[in-house]
Amino acid sequence: MYAKNAGRPCVQNYDLVVIGSGPAGEKGAAQAAYFGERVALIECGDILGGACVNTGTIPSKILRESALYFSGIHQRGLYTAWTIRCAKGLTVKNFMHRKDVVVATEREKLAKNLAAHGIELVRGLASFEDAATISVKTSRGENLTLRADAVLIATGSVPHRAPEIPFDDEVIFDSDSILKMGSIPRSLAVVGGGVIGCEYASIFTALGVEVSLVDGRDRLLPFLDAEISACLRERLADLGVRFFFGERTTQIERVQEKVRITLQSGQTLETEAALFAAGRRGAVDKLSLEKAGVALNKRGYIEVNENYRTAAPRLYAAGDVIGFPALASTSMEQGRVAACHAFGFQYKQRLASMLPMGIYTIPEISAVGESEETCTEKGIEYAVGRARYPNNTRGQIVGDLTGLLKLIFAKSDRRLLGVQIIGESATELIHLGMMALESNMALDAFIEFVFNYPTLSEMYKYAAYDGLGNLSGHKLREG
Numbered sequence: 001m002y003a004k005n006a007g008r009p010c011v012q013n014y015d016l017v018v019i020g021s022g023p024a025g026e027k028g029a030a031q032a033a034y035f036g037e038r039v040a041l042i043e044c045g046d047i048l049g050g051a052c053v054n055t056g057t058i059p060s061k062i063l064r065e066s067a068l069y070f071s072g073i074h075q076r077g078l079y080t081a082w083t084i085r086c087a088k089g090l091t092v093k094n095f096m097h098r099k100d101v102v103v104a105t106e107r108e109k110l111a112k113n114l115a116a117h118g119i120e121l122v123r124g125l126a127s128f129e130d131a132a133t134i135s136v137k138t139s140r141g142e143n144l145t146l147r148a149d150a151v152l153i154a155t156g157s158v159p160h161r162a163p164e165i166p167f168d169d170e171v172i173f174d175s176d177s178i179l180k181m182g183s184i185p186r187s188l189a190v191v192g193g194g195v196i197g198c199e200y201a202s203i204f205t206a207l208g209v210e211v212s213l214v215d216g217r218d219r220l221l222p223f224l225d226a227e228i229s230a231c232l233r234e235r236l237a238d239l240g241v242r243f244f245f246g247e248r249t250t251q252i253e254r255v256q257e258k259v260r261i262t263l264q265s266g267q268t269l270e271t272e273a274a275l276f277a278a279g280r281r282g283a284v285d286k287l288s289l290e291k292a293g294v295a296l297n298k299r300g301y302i303e304v305n306e307n308y309r310t311a312a313p314r315l316y317a318a319g320d321v322i323g324f325p326a327l328a329s330t331s332m333e334q335g336r337v338a339a340c341h342a343f344g345f346q347y348k349q350r351l352a353s354m355l356p357m358g359i360y361t362i363p364e365i366s367a368v369g370e371s372e373e374t375c376t377e378k379g380i381e382y383a384v385g386r387a388r389y390p391n392n393t394r395g396q397i398v399g400d401l402t403g404l405l406k407l408i409f410a411k412s413d414r415r416l417l418g419v420q421i422i423g424e425s426a427t428e429l430i431h432l433g434m435m436a437l438e439s440n441m442a443l444d445a446f447i448e449f450v451f452n453y454p455t456l457s458e459m460y461k462y463a464a465y466d467g468l469g470n471l472s473g474h475k476l477r478e479g
């Protein structure tokens, strides 16, 4: 493709050059190529798919499924003759097996998608010469030059490795290297109670690992509705997680085969492994952004407008490299919006206003719209309707005896304001609430709908009844 001309590589011209093959890059590239633009995608890693396919979203979700399977956690208490399948003796090879299979399939799917769209894949490290010219250093040491009418930067993020933490990827891990652990430890300290920390804490505790979770704040995932966050804490405590809230680490050392962590309070934890899940930062180091006229904001991310355009007019950025919310779900859409804007497609001009949040802890959580706390902060008069999984027939059948679906709605006109769910299939169930929010629906609509029976979705109807009951003061007797 890059014919050499008197020892100098040809410059190739494209309508769009995309840097990075994660969800933002793949979907942005496919969107432009679908409508006939000539697209090249540059990827510096040996494998396609970025953090989403290889180290983040997909591996952690498969490990969650593997943990549920090997621990038999869903069946606990459901079948009297059931002896809990204990994960003791489980090898990393067995635990990781399905992850390896699914990740390989996802990489293949991605390569096929690029090929199907006629996107040219360029393997190598990209950096800017100017806003329209990109050099690529290939693994074979060749230098290529690509010139583009528009560029989409989708280089993602990398785990933040604080210098005071002696990462060795043997017993002290970050969220990337944990996937390479040599054996399943008997005990694990998780430092950082954000989404990634909570997800891994619940996966390992389900496997029977003694998990200690250290966080500087006083509750889990403070951006969640407080009732849901408290439910999560209770469930994780039931599974065996020990919490160290309001704590910071002051010293982290490897002592022979163990990790010793000293906390600000003076307590020490000694565990067989430690996972530091304390944030990520934009992957911008190698890009020479200054040559393209793109500056970073105070948090180290690329600043964009609502069309994902940077300060340079034909230069776009999407995904983790622009910071919050840094999810695969939003990254894909941002990439598509950027491509649509760059080429003036009359389609997908903005990111949807309602963004669902999915947290794959055990149990899983999902939320969209307002929480009780955000309503209070905004001075919105609201009421709440709840439906509990154990009161739902499907909830009983699948054995979720603790889950909760919560509808938050306006007191004045019963318009739905937010949905908060903790329990089985929460991340699937949320979409019905999201559609209702997007359509400005009032609670009454759930009462009118006929739901399949038995389903978890039916909880929307009973939460609506509960909400109307709370509003009118007409409550059924308990028990």
Ligand SMILES: Cc1cc2nc3c(=O)[nH]c(=O)nc-3n(C[C@H](O)[C@H](O)[C@H](O)COP(=O)(O)OP(=O)(O)OC[C@H]3O[C@@H](n4cnc5c(N)ncnc54)[C@H](O)[C@@H]3O)c2cc1C
Residues within 6 Å of the ligand: 019, 020, 021, 022, 023, 024, 025, 042, 043, 044, 045, 048, 049, 050, 051, 052, 053, 055, 056, 057, 058, 060, 061, 124, 125, 126, 127, 154, 155, 156, 157, 175, 196, 283, 286, 287, 318, 319, 320, 321, 326, 327, 328, 329, 330, 331, 358, 360
């Ligand atoms: C443990 C974990 C769990 C997660 N779970 C979820 C979840 O359940 N749901 C969800 O929606 N999100 C989840 N996320 C977040 C999600 O993985 C990211 O938001 C998403 O991968 C970001 O996509 P991206 O395209 O911006 O970047 P990435 O997926 O990081 O891809 C960036 C790509 O760019 C390449 N690159 C970087 N620099 C260069 C360069 N100079 N030249 C060429 N190529 C370059 C990289 O090699 C990489 O392949 C999770 C993340 C982690 C870490």
